[in-house]
Amino acid sequence: MKRREFIIKSAIAGTALTIPNIFSFGRGGNKVVGNQLRFPPVLQPGENLVLQTSNVEVWPGTTTEVIALNSSYPSPSIIVNKGDNFSVLFENQLSEEATIHWHGLLVPELMDGHPKDAVMPGNSYTYTFPVFQRAGTYFYHSHAHHLTAKHVYKGFAGFFIVDDEDEITLGLPRGEFDVPLVIQDRRSVNQPQFIYQPNMMDEMLGYLGDLPLINGTPEAFFNVQKTLYRFRILNGSNARLYKLALSDNSNFWLISTDSGLKEQPAQMNNVYLAPGERVDILIDFSAYTIGDSLLLKTLPFQGSGGAYPQGMQMDLLTFNIVGNGNSNGIVPANLSSIEYYNINDIERTRNFTLTMDMMGGGMHKINGLTFDMNRIDETINMNELEEWRFVNNTDEFHPMHIHGVLFQVYSRNGNTNLPPNDKGWKDTVLVNPSETVSVLVKFTDYSGNYLLHCHNLEHEDDGMMINIQISNPTNVETENHNPESF
Ligand SMILES: [Cu+2]
Numbered sequence: 001m002k003r004r005e006f007i008i009k010s011a012i013a014g015t016a017l018t019i020p021n022i023f024s025f026g027r028g029g030n031k032v033v034g035n036q037l038r039f040p041p042v043l044q045p046g047e048n049l050v051l052q053t054s055n056v057e058v059w060p061g062t063t064t065e066v067i068a069l070n071s072s073y074p075s076p077s078i079i080v081n082k083g084d085n086f087s088v089l090f091e092n093q094l095s096e097e098a099t100i101h102w103h104g105l106l107v108p109e110l111m112d113g114h115p116k117d118a119v120m121p122g123n124s125y126t127y128t129f130p131v132f133q134r135a136g137t138y139f140y141h142s143h144a145h146h147l148t149a150k151h152v153y154k155g156f157a158g159f160f161i162v163d164d165e166d167e168i169t170l171g172l173p174r175g176e177f178d179v180p181l182v183i184q185d186r187r188s189v190n191q192p193q194f195i196y197q198p199n200m201m202d203e204m205l206g207y208l209g210d211l212p213l214i215n216g217t218p219e220a221f222f223n224v225q226k227t228l229y230r231f232r233i234l235n236g237s238n239a240r241l242y243k244l245a246l247s248d249n250s251n252f253w254l255i256s257t258d259s260g261l262k263e264q265p266a267q268m269n270n271v272y273l274a275p276g277e278r279v280d281i282l283i284d285f286s287a288y289t290i291g292d293s294l295l296l297k298t299l300p301f302q303g304s305g306g307a308y309p310q311g312m313q314m315d316l317l318t319f320n321i322v323g324n325g326n327s328n329g330i331v332p333a334n335l336s337s338i339e340y341y342n343i344n345d346i347e348r349t350r351n352f353t354l355t356m357d358m359m360g361g362g363m364h365k366i367n368g369l370t371f372d373m374n375r376i377d378e379t380i381n382m383n384e385l386e387e388w389r390f391v392n393n394t395d396e397f398h399p400m401h402i403h404g405v406l407f408q409v410y411s412r413n414g415n416t417n418l419p420p421n422d423k424g425w426k427d428t429v430l431v432n433p434s435e436t437v438s439v440l441v442k443f444t445d446y447s448g449n450y451l452l453h454c455h456n457l458e459h460e461d462d463g464m465m466i467n468i469q470i471s472n473p474t475n476v477e478t479e480n481h482n483p484e485s486f
Pocket of ligand 1: 364397398399454455456459460464
């Protein structure tokens, strides 16, 4: 047994989440159709992450071949406290290379899972880094060269949840009332397999499906009490964008963007969530009646066509109201303090023009470039505030993700009046068709070779990714591990 390297928060792990379902009868006593929402296991201290092909039950009575960690789909959830030194041994038992990227976490270059740092078949690697960020819903996934999309589609992605004292004191719902939900779409035509064979159209639009899985559960239902819940929602899909809403159009509170709590909760009745993004929301079920059901849906919106249209309406998760339990959670008036950057403090502006080109080595490009492992495309000084403008010259959605930094959205098409899900700390920002999105970026923690890429994973593997080099001119690591920094 290795020494205890990080602390498991059993409160979030929620022992009640694993009790047998005794409420699977709906109104009128009819058996509810569908499958009870599953939860991935929580990685235990000293446990390794073993990447291998295995067969798991996704649809009852059948098995699905997955590429996942510790034979779990979704991959195990990692739960740590701010201040922990996280360390895990990663064993690659596949016959192809792999890395783990810790999405949204600020980690040293060699821990970031850059494809140049691939772990070869049969090899292992210890990922270790201090967790100095505040509480939030982060995740991890494959970042292997030209293999990211396939790996993630087949199951290689999991939650990385950070907890801290500041959040505990707020009185948000905890334990069994604090529920992680990862949304991933698969193709019903291939059921029960996760066949990954993108054709030309899939590489252009992304590999989209018609069948949503929630925590790997098809036709998922979740039995809830008449009380306040927190849901940590991760879009773990390769390419699908969701417009999340409740079936009765009622309001929920948005409390967190990618990288931790907002300043105040924002009441909304729908929110867009692009691949790689997370939102935490509070839903109050107290006004419903036992026996009622409510759906979490994705609403229709304008998107690409094809066999699996972007923007198609889907039912994602059924909430069955089954009891009078109380989370004792509250909707706090204030959540956290966020210091917003001032546009007048920028040292420079960089433009990143996003194009789709039928010719050349790859179709999706950033500033006319496709990814070259051995080429540094941008050099950025640490501790200097910059404005990065993503200019989308395509009619597709591009969720742009930056490694090694948390940033703030500044404007969309010049408009600084932003929706609530743009306000707060971000690591991924949706750039809509023909839109220009401006973000304010300052690297404060680590120097080295990081990445900027589209989180539509087909676009990423297609080459919509560039190397960024963070340089520290003073050559003095000013690693800012001050808890107040983010
Ligand atoms: Cu893209």
